[in-house]
Amino acid sequence: MGKRKISAAQFFISMFVARVVVTIALNAQYTGGENMLDNIVSYVLAMGLGFLIALPVWGLHRRRPELTIGRAAVEDMGILGRLLPIVYFLYFVLINGTSLALFQLFLMDTVNPAFSAGFVAAALVAAALYGALRGIETVARCATCVLVALLLGCGLVFGIVAGRFSIENLEPLFYNGFSQTIKGTVLFIARTSIFADMAVLLPMVKGRKGLGFACWAGGTAAFVGLLLLLVVGCLGRYAYTQNFPVHALASITQVRSMQRLDAVFTGVWMMGLVVKLAVDIYGCRVCVSSLRKKPGEEKAGAWWAAALMLALALCTAGVPLVQHFLLDTWFLFFCTVATGFALPLLVLAADLLRGRRDLQKAKGEGA
Amino acid sequence: MEKVSEKLEENKAYLQGQFAKAMDFMMREMELSGTGAALFALDGLVSKQTITLSILNPLMQAPVMPGDGPMKLKFIEENVLGSMEQKREAQMDQVLLLLMSGFAVLCIDGCKEALVFGVQGFDSRGPEEPQNEVMQRGAKDGFTESYQSNMAMIRRRMKTTALKFEKAEAGSQSHTPLAICYLEGVASEEIVQKVKSRLEACGLPTALGAGYLAGFLERGGVFSGVGMSERPDVVCGKIEEGRVAVLVEGTPSVLLAPFLFVENFQTLDDYLTRPFYGTFIRWLKYLAFFLSAFLPGLYVAITTHHPEMLPESLLLKIAEAEAQTPFPVMAETLLLYFLYEVLREAGLRAPRSLSATVSIVGGLVVGDTAVSAGLVSAPSLLVVALTAIAGYAVPRLYEPLSLLRLAFLLAGNFMGVWGVMVGLVLLLLNLCGASSFGVPLLSPVAPFSGRLAFRDVFARAGWQRLGRWDAKVQDMPGSRELGQ
Numbered sequence: 001m002g003k004r005k006i007s008a009a010q011f012f013i014s015m016f017v018a019r020v021v022v023t024i025a026l027n028a029q030y031t032g033g034e035n036m037l038d039n040i041v042s043y044v045l046a047m048g049l050g051f052l053i054a055l056p057v058w059g060l061h062r063r064r065p066e067l068t069i070g071r072a073a074v075e076d077m078g079i080l081g082r083l084l085p086i087v088y089f090l091y092f093v094l095i096n097g098t099s100l101a102l103f104q105l106f107l108m109d110t111v112n113p114a115f116s117a118g119f120v121a122a123a124l125v126a127a128a129l130y131g132a133l134r135g136i137e138t139v140a141r142c143a144t145c146v147l148v149a150l151l152l153g154c155g156l157v158f159g160i161v162a163g164r165f166s167i168e169n170l171e172p173l174f175y176n177g178f179s180q181t182i183k184g185t186v187l188f189i190a191r192t193s194i195f196a197d198m199a200v201l202l203p204m205v206k207g208r209k210g211l212g213f214a215c216w217a218g219g220t221a222a223f224v225g226l227l228l229l230l231v232v233g234c235l236g237r238y239a240y241t242q243n244f245p246v247h248a249l250a251s252i253t254q255v256r257s258m259q260r261l262d263a264v265f266t267g268v269w270m271m272g273l274v275v276k277l278a279v280d281i282y283g284c285r286v287c288v289s290s291l292r293k294k295p296g297e298e299k300a301g302a303w304w305a306a307a308l309m310l311a312l313a314l315c316t317a318g319v320p321l322v323q324h325f326l327l328d329t330w331f332l333f334f335c336t337v338a339t340g341f342a343l344p345l346l347v348l349a350a351d352l353l354r355g356r357r358d359l360q361k362a363k364g365e366g367a
Numbered sequence: 368m369e370k371v372s373e374k375l376e377e378n379k380a381y382l383q384g385q386f387a388k389a390m391d392f393m394m395r396e397m398e399l400s401g402t403g404a405a406l407f408a409l410d411g412l413v414s415k416q417t418i419t420l421s422i423l424n425p426l427m428q429a430p431v432m433p434g435d436g437p438m439k440l441k442f443i444e445e446n447v448l449g450s451m452e453q454k455r456e457a458q459m460d461q462v463l464l465l466l467m468s469g470f471a472v473l474c475i476d477g478c479k480e481a482l483v484f485g486v487q488g489f490d491s492r493g494p495e496e497p498q499n500e501v502m503q504r505g506a507k508d509g510f511t512e513s514y515q516s517n518m519a520m521i522r523r524r525m526k527t528t529a530l531k532f533e534k535a536e537a538g539s540q541s542h543t544p545l546a547i548c549y550l551e552g553v554a555s556e557e558i559v560q561k562v563k564s565r566l567e568a569c570g571l572p573t574a575l576g577a578g579y580l581a582g583f584l585e586r587g588g589v590f591s592g593v594g595m596s597e598r599p600d601v602v603c604g605k606i607e608e609g610r611v612a613v614l615v616e617g618t619p620s621v622l623l624a625p626f627l628f629v630e631n632f633q634t635l636d637d638y639l640t641r642p643f644y645g646t647f648i649r650w651l652k653y654l655a656f657f658l659s660a661f662l663p664g665l666y667v668a669i670t671t672h673h674p675e676m677l678p679e680s681l682l683l684k685i686a687e688a689e690a691q692t693p694f695p696v697m698a699e700t701l702l703l704y705f706l707y708e709v710l711r712e713a714g715l716r717a718p719r720s721l722s723a724t725v726s727i728v729g730g731l732v733v734g735d736t737a738v739s740a741g742l743v744s745a746p747s748l749l750v751v752a753l754t755a756i757a758g759y760a761v762p763r764l765y766e767p768l769s770l771l772r773l774a775f776l777l778a779g780n781f782m783g784v785w786g787v788m789v790g791l792v793l794l795l796l797n798l799c800g801a802s803s804f805g806v807p808l809l810s811p812v813a814p815f816s817g818r819l820a821f822r823d824v825f826a827r828a829g830w831q832r833l834g835r836w837d838a839k840v841q842d843m844p845g846s847r848e849l850g851q
Binding site for chain 1: 669672673675676781782783784785786787788789791792793795796797799800807809812813814815845
């Protein structure tokens with residue numbers, strides 16, 4: 001583990017797919033207002049802030065390109081550093097458990113299938129676990145294929161619903177003030193696991209990572225912008241009443257013989273979700289391998305991560321109190337900023353200190 | 368007895384003991400200028416005419432031979448017999464092996480070595496058009512059971528000294544001869560070594576066909592990383608791209624490694640037609656693959672869980688047909704699918720004179736009667752029939768497809784379109800994670816290389832571009848040192 005590397009393009013494609021999956025679950029309740037157009041600005045702001053949040057991760061990666069944040073923490077911070085991989089492990093479980101829970105809620109609220117939504121969630125986790133156990137290369141290659149399916153699926157839906165776009169449905173930007181924009185920015189950052197993913201997985205990535213990150217930010221901004229524009233332009237005020245407006249957008253599509261494409265759209269969402277889960281279960285594997293004593297333990301870590309994600313998702317979807325707490329935007333924002341910014345900054349500081357200490361020691365020995 | 372004995376009687380006794388109760392064992396005793404000698408061979412493996420004319424006649428008509436046994440052996444070797452394949456052998460196990468490979472063995476009293484001659488003369492089938500790889504415009508000859516003839520067929524098409532045939536063997540009991548064929552300087556040395564080491568590690572007692580060895584060259588998975596071909600022109604094309612071919616004695620199929628997923632869709636005819644038509648055919652095959660794998664699953668999923676996806680008129684027709692049958696769509700499709708597989712197997716195994724009857728009774732009588740009796744619906748029958756026909760457009764994938772469509776059928780029944788999607792992701796993960804001799808199975812699609820993908824995957828480029836040797840299999844994106 002760790003010897004095989006994926007290209008920057010593959011890594012950021014996986015991240016793009018993960019981002020799209022999260023965006024599909026957006027609604028007016030989470031974005032904090034009725035004018036979803038403001039959230040296009042929110043996303044651009046979130047991406048701008050994202051560059052700042054990612055700075056410690058980049059700094060650490062530049063200093064220790066071959067080490068994951070967990071390994072660097074163990075080396076630089078001793079026993080205290082051993083807590084870090086555990087924190088990242090739990091963060092991945094949390095962020096994916098909540099994503100899976102949102103999907104389950106969608107199934108239960110909107111689709112109401114004849115079979116258990118938990119069964120679907122279990123199938124998704126099983127598929128993701130299989131991918132994570134096969135390795136990051138497998139997941140990254142699969143993400144490329146899923147991206148094609150996703151772009152084709154979204155392209156089809158967007159292309160068809162574009163005919164229903166009405167400029168009259170659009171409201172002026174910041175019509176209700178800036179609060180929705182700020183809330184949206186917080187939401188977009190809160191639900192982005194890319195910073196933690198980069199902290200853990202960047203050592204397994206080769207190629208032009210900076211360019212990849214910039215393309216990811218630009219690409220997701222374009223996708224989210226187009227999606228929100230279509231949701232508002234095609235659905236109008238109807239979008240604000242929907243728990244899953246993007247699905248509502250898909251369900252009004254009609255291609256002559258095929259009457260509704262929402263099942264296909266949901267399928268594409270599921271495929272993306274598998275990629276997101278698989279990347280982060282692999283991240284959990286890496287976290288466990290930073291602590292491992294015996295080879296093979298990291299595979300057990302993947303199994304544990306998958307089981308915990310599923311349990312958390314089932315719990316979140318089934319218990320309103322847990323749902324209220326775990327899906328709270330500020331709680332997720334805190335977790336994301338802590339793992340994406342604060343902890344990498346801490347490890348970077350520890351690494352700089354250690355480097356200075358080593359240098360002084362070397363000078364002392366030389367004298 | 369490890370070595371050939373100096374005493375002729377001991378050699379005779381040993382060989383007769385080894386071949387006791389073997390009526391094909393032949394021994395011809397003679398006297399060569401006062402020294403006892405014996406010629407051994409196995410009936411059916413050797414040409415008696417060649418033995419008589421090229422060995423026995425010259426020996427009998429030879430002038431008086433000088434000296435003792437060893438001197439006589441030397442004299443015979445240098446002056447009497449002029450066989451092309453002729454050598455001395457001192458090890459008895461080698462003598463036995465050569466006897467069973469169609470050699471004749473001459474033992475002379477007083478000699479510690481035997482003289483062996485290649486006089487093989489067993490019957491073999493001539494090259495015929497392969498039944499499993501029919502081409503519209505390709506050559507009409509196919510490999511035979513003799514690996515030597517197969518080597519000649521390849522050599523005839525590739526007159527270059529870079530073409531190598533390395534000898535190997537498989538099966539501790541059968542000692543099946545193999546030839547590892549590749550183009551030196553084009554094939555990866557690592558891949559050649561890996562093929563050799565995996566074949567050496569094969570612990571089979573008998574290797575009766577190429578399929579026996581394929582399992583030792585790859586590591587499981589839904590799709591195979593080792594290909595097979597019965598056509599010399601196809602094998603030459605693959606060798607030219609850096610692949611290694613393994614010719615196995617006794618089988619007309621040649622193994623090819625590494626073998627990528629996209630190769631399942633490539634046929635020689637694609638390259639013998641105009642590029643645009645080759646591309647069109649290629650896309651038809653991709654479509655056929657998807658139809659064959661997913662159609663039954665999607666049909667069951669949509670009719671059972673997502674009828675809203677169908678246009679009203681079609682939905683009503685299906686509902687009307689289903690209302691007249693006693694089984695749910697899933698059971699009906701499953702039943703028809705199994706029935707089709709049984710018919711296929713019966714048609715394949717039945718004597719040729721009966722296979723037409725099986726097809727007519729199975730396809731027309733049973734199918735038509737089942738629909739008219741209201742046991743199965745016409746849409747379900749149509750779906751299964753379409754699936755079967757589509758599967759034959761990519762015959763190399765028939766085995767994985769037959770199981771995949773069953774899996775998707777079950778997934779579609781239990782979880783609707785989403786079950787099929789989960790299955791698709793699992794299949795993608797399996798494909799993306801698989802590799803053949805270090806080359807990703809899905810290459811050059813994932814990892815993606817636009818240059819290669821639009822050369823011979825999504826489009827079939829013209830020969831001006833294909834003619835350049837810039838697509839060696841070991842240079843595919845994502846290929847690495849042979850870890851697996």
